Amino acid sequence: MNAAESASVSGHGGRNDTISFGHTVLFRLPNGEVRSIKVEKDSIISLGRVGSFSAHELTGQPYGFAYEIHEKKLKRLHPRTMEDIEETDATNELINDGQFVQPLTLEEIEALKKSGVHASDIIKAQIEQHANYSLKTEYSKDKYRKRKEAKYSKSFETIEPTIHNICDYWFKKDQNRIRDIRSDSLSQMLNLANVRPGGRYIVVDDASGLLVSAVLDRIGCEGRILSINDADSPPAYPVLTLMNYEKEILTRVLSTLNWATAHENYTPLLTPSEPPSGRIRSERQRLRLDKRKSTSDMLMGTRQELFAGEFDGLLVASEYDSFEIVEMLSPYLAGSTSIVVQSVFLQPLTDLQARMRLIPHYLAPSVTESWLRCYQVLPGRTHPTMSTSGSGGFLLHAIKMYDHSKDFLT
Amino acid sequence: MWSTNRQVAAGDVVIIWQTRELIQPLLITPGKDFNSRFGHYKHVDFIGIPYGSKVGSRNGKGFIHLLRPTPELWTMALPHRTQILYLADIAFITSWLDIRRGSRVIEAGTGSGSFSHSVARTIGSTGHLYSYEFHEARADKAREEFVRHGIEDIVTLTHRNVCKDGFTVENSVDSVFLDLPAPWDAVEHAKKALRKDCPTRICCFSPCIEQVLRTVNALNDAGFTDITMYETLLRPHEVQHLPAPLPLSHIIDKLKKMEQNREEKRLRQIANASKRKREDDLKGLEADKRARTEESSALEDNNDQEGSTFQATPLASANVGFATDPSQVEAPPAKVNLAKASPEVRGHTSYLTFARLVPISNPTAENIEGDAVATSS
Numbered sequence: 001m002n003a004a005e006s007a008s009v010s011g012h013g014g015r016n017d018t019i020s021f022g023h024t025v026l027f028r029l030p031n032g033e034v035r036s037i038k039v040e041k042d043s044i045i046s047l048g049r050v051g052s053f054s055a056h057e058l059t060g061q062p063y064g065f066a067y068e069i070h071e072k073k074l075k076r077l078h079p080r081t082m083e084d085i086e087e088t089d090a091t092n093e094l095i096n097d098g099q100f101v102q103p104l105t106l107e108e109i110e111a112l113k114k115s116g117v118h119a120s121d122i123i124k125a126q127i128e129q130h131a132n133y134s135l136k137t138e139y140s141k142d143k144y145r146k147r148k149e150a151k152y153s154k155s156f157e158t159i160e161p162t163i164h165n166i167c168d169y170w171f172k173k174d175q176n177r178i179r180d181i182r183s184d185s186l187s188q189m190l191n192l193a194n195v196r197p198g199g200r201y202i203v204v205d206d207a208s209g210l211l212v213s214a215v216l217d218r219i220g221c222e223g224r225i226l227s228i229n230d231a232d233s234p235p236a237y238p239v240l241t242l243m244n245y246e247k248e249i250l251t252r253v254l255s256t257l258n259w260a261t262a263h264e265n266y267t268p269l270l271t272p273s274e275p276p277s278g279r280i281r282s283e284r285q286r287l288r289l290d291k292r293k294s295t296s297d298m299l300m301g302t303r304q305e306l307f308a309g310e311f312d313g314l315l316v317a318s319e320y321d322s323f324e325i326v327e328m329l330s331p332y333l334a335g336s337t338s339i340v341v342q343s344v345f346l347q348p349l350t351d352l353q354a355r356m357r358l359i360p361h362y363l364a365p366s367v368t369e370s371w372l373r374c375y376q377v378l379p380g381r382t383h384p385t386m387s388t389s390g391s392g393g394f395l396l397h398a399i400k401m402y403d404h405s406k407d408f409l410t
Numbered sequence: 411m412w413s414t415n416r417q418v419a420a421g422d423v424v425i426i427w428q429t430r431e432l433i434q435p436l437l438i439t440p441g442k443d444f445n446s447r448f449g450h451y452k453h454v455d456f457i458g459i460p461y462g463s464k465v466g467s468r469n470g471k472g473f474i475h476l477l478r479p480t481p482e483l484w485t486m487a488l489p490h491r492t493q494i495l496y497l498a499d500i501a502f503i504t505s506w507l508d509i510r511r512g513s514r515v516i517e518a519g520t521g522s523g524s525f526s527h528s529v530a531r532t533i534g535s536t537g538h539l540y541s542y543e544f545h546e547a548r549a550d551k552a553r554e555e556f557v558r559h560g561i562e563d564i565v566t567l568t569h570r571n572v573c574k575d576g577f578t579v580e581n582s583v584d585s586v587f588l589d590l591p592a593p594w595d596a597v598e599h600a601k602k603a604l605r606k607d608c609p610t611r612i613c614c615f616s617p618c619i620e621q622v623l624r625t626v627n628a629l630n631d632a633g634f635t636d637i638t639m640y641e642t643l644l645r646p647h648e649v650q651h652l653p654a655p656l657p658l659s660h661i662i663d664k665l666k667k668m669e670q671n672r673e674e675k676r677l678r679q680i681a682n683a684s685k686r687k688r689e690d691d692l693k694g695l696e697a698d699k700r701a702r703t704e705e706s707s708a709l710e711d712n713n714d715q716e717g718s719t720f721q722a723t724p725l726a727s728a729n730v731g732f733a734t735d736p737s738q739v740e741a742p743p744a745k746v747n748l749a750k751a752s753p754e755v756r757g758h759t760s761y762l763t764f765a766r767l768v769p770i771s772n773p774t775a776e777n778i779e780g781d782a783v784a785t786s787s
Contacts, residue, residue, distance in 0.1 A: 012510070013510045013511035013512045014511075062607065062608040063609075064608065064609035064768065065609070065768065066768070078770055079633065079766075079770065080635060081635060082637070162505075162508040163505065163508075164506055183502075183505055184498070184502050184505070186505070187501035187502050188497060188498065188501045190504075191481070191500060191504070192497070196531045196532060196534060197534035197536070218532065220510055220511020220534065220536075221511075334461075335460050335461050335478075336461040336476075337462070346647065350647075350649050353747075354747040363427065363475055363477075364430055366430075367646070367647040367649060369644070370498070370642070370645075371498075371642065371644070371645055372641070375638070375640065377622065377637055377763070379627070379630075382619070382626075399462070401464060402462050402463050
């Protein structure tokens, strides 16, 4: 394959790599804040203080670029590399807190902003007026400039919808809603469960769809996902929205059952798809009955698919009892496949492990905790980041074995 | 990649799981034997058996678990030719580099192929892995493995020193993974190999912080951005089934009894001493020896006589302890499941330095603003 061929616009694995109308896009603002906004046709995208621009400026653009807003138009920014900082003899010896250092008033700054002066010129003016700026160390000057940029810059960046980025976004936004699944734990779940293109997986996701999205992304929309949930109707997975998948792909790959319809000895109460009088009275009635029939056919088909078994893995992040879940769903797994259960608490997995190891068809249930440390690597300033997430949660992994064993002695 | 059939067939590579510490690959070759401390087997015994079965040995010495290889099992079972990458690092790198179905990936060096197998699984038949190894013998061994494992169509293995000679592809791959002693020497080559129509990613895997600093500088000089560095580990927890802790009242009662016994013993000794003194005074020194032989029986008498006075349990029971305590025999202590971090764990593998390469020129963007913000100092 040559370079021209590989440079196709649509992404591989069923994902869209360029922005189109209808996509929900993550925008990173200069202060680090991330906003999720749907890019609708003919709409104006407003990023608050940073500015606004017309949506069509973005469509057709690959994800992951940085822009500056100029009179409602976008200008791409060059990627920014780090600048080396020269050491000086400056210290904070002569800088005291609470001193009046900035004669430039808020009104003057506002006036500058209104006159359309570029962010860099406002910052320059502030530095020139700053009483103690020259006393600062070069590191401190750099921090000051960055802080001001975050405040005045009219730039932003679109975030690529990789499952890693989406997990990080949700983890920062509301980690409870994704059951505290951190990106490192999520990546371990996918690997431990041997998720691959074309595979068939049972997923129990009470994590707003993060696990379903991750498995979908990893199979590259080629294979099958059976998601078991506690909702009467198919669940809304808010995380999935950010993946911007075509609806057609989702209906082909993803099916859902709830805990009742996933029970073998339960007979779902299906609304009759035959007319009560024996004959169809109107076109509307026929459409309604057809729809009913296809819904119930689909449900029965999904049930049959589950009960036929031989799935390639089970991934669980659920609020319900994990032992019950594993016992109920592991019969539908093929031999030598993986069971992966996530929990933010250690105790439930401790009990799960203790119970599973007594049962011969679970091989080597083991409990691990994910540990991750992030570093700042600025030139001359490399150190672990000061605040960090305390734990990535716990995972239990086991291998499903068939119950029968061949004994050569008998 | 490996067999997808339900049953084991001749020519399959299987994983023989004996214990957590003893996991090994086996190429099923009819006519061959497999012997271990868990018994004697013939390879033909395994043919036709479903993957995921427990198989008993011919000589009744034990059993083994017959598993289908996965990249994760392969990492646990593979023959080490080099230091290898483990699950936590592999998973995190795959996630950060956004390696998925159809991805085109560069890896240097191949090493023992632990990362290669995982990437091949994840990208599938529509993706491609370009793997480079500068050690010829290791390259040959890895190539044999890739053929045996059915991933030779997904992986192109090249024997070359990429720091000197660069990669074999240009403007083509989605991500680059460098596990080299001097990754900074390969950064410019990596930049050349990465596609330029969308943002791409790189990861450098180095055990030492000095390597990280040099790599960061090289990445920055080459125009890579969003440079971050991580360490990731798995902390295994051991689950134990232990007796529930006893209530404090239990040990308080025990201590009280011990104290009582000690006091009882002290009083007895005083009584014995005064008795002996009386006898000594009475019979004189020549009778001393005879008196001492009587002491033990006197002690027993003492217990019988004085037991009611002290209302204490006999001295003997304090020594035996709680094993004979009737309340203990009746209600064995409840058990609880407790987990603790394994005492000896991997404390460090390598630092993972990540960066993005965002192309400067983009055919769809008309206007590209100069380095406006960066020059604003």
